[in-house]
Amino acid sequence: MNFRVLLASSFAILALSATAQERGYRGFIDITYNKEATFSQEYEYSGNKKKDLNKIEMTYSNGYQFNKYFYLGAGIGLSFPTDRDNTFIPVFIDTRFYLDGSKFTPYFSLRGGYEMCKSGNYLFNESKTYSYEDKPFINPSFGVRYRFHKKLAVNANIGYQFKKESEYFESQQYGGSSYYTSKRNKIHNYNAITARVGFEF
Template sequence: MRGYKGFVETGYIFDLSDYDANRFTLSTTHGYQFNNYLFVGGGLGLNCYTDADLYSVPIFASFRANFTKNKITPFADIKSGYAAGDVEGAFVTFGVGVRFALAKKMALNLKLEYAYQEYDYEYYYGSHYYYDNESINGIGIKFGFEF
């Protein structure tokens, strides 16, 4: 399993903070599979917030570990980067899931994920601009295809 590896994931994050920041997510990740266990890459995504007409585009580094090399194997991954758009700020996700092998380099993935997103914003008050940030936390489920 050494060489190029790509992933496409979609899912839904349920907001745990007080901001109604539930979101539909779609992302693609590409990188290098070093062996049956370790993947390193980067990716790009799209978050569509369902309770507001807001969007963000996360750009991230991705690290993934498969725990066995069986046809059905547990895995964990971390993605970290910056989201641009209506909801801007640094973010990190931690996921654990199960990989279901289909063919030599293809598989389906099911993952439970915790997402932390900083929300950097500015506002105008009393003839001054102010900058602040909040954190948006959520738990989600993701479905993916790897190739």
């Protein structure tokens, strides 16, 4: 009887120890490539199509691992379009749901937040400019994590970002004997396929 009690107590201590190792502070450094998945739309007065807004993004998030299944944190980053001078700053809540606490495990991630545009204008050509407004976004993704140390891991995931984007388009045009400014504010979907790799500590 005493042996059974001792054995049960040993398993309980090991389980509590494993759970304790999963809890605590976690930090993530990630690099993401965003490939625009919405179709480029032609502006009715430009005669040119808007280029896809593909981005390279670097983010840092930190938070708390509540158990081997659930992480909650917050982050900030810098996002750079591949063919424009704008700089975007995403600020977000970061959640991760792991299948288990093993060294190699799949997980589901959900990011949601707000993306601010640091530099306002993008020169379309000599007489036309874009400017962007800040908008919210949500980014679900699925990935895998490989933990090579108790608190160190690498991860990779593929996801899809949903975002409403507002663009202000200004064009200098000639009408009759003088130039005038044509202005247009357009809100459209900016959806993107996301590919992310990162380091966890």
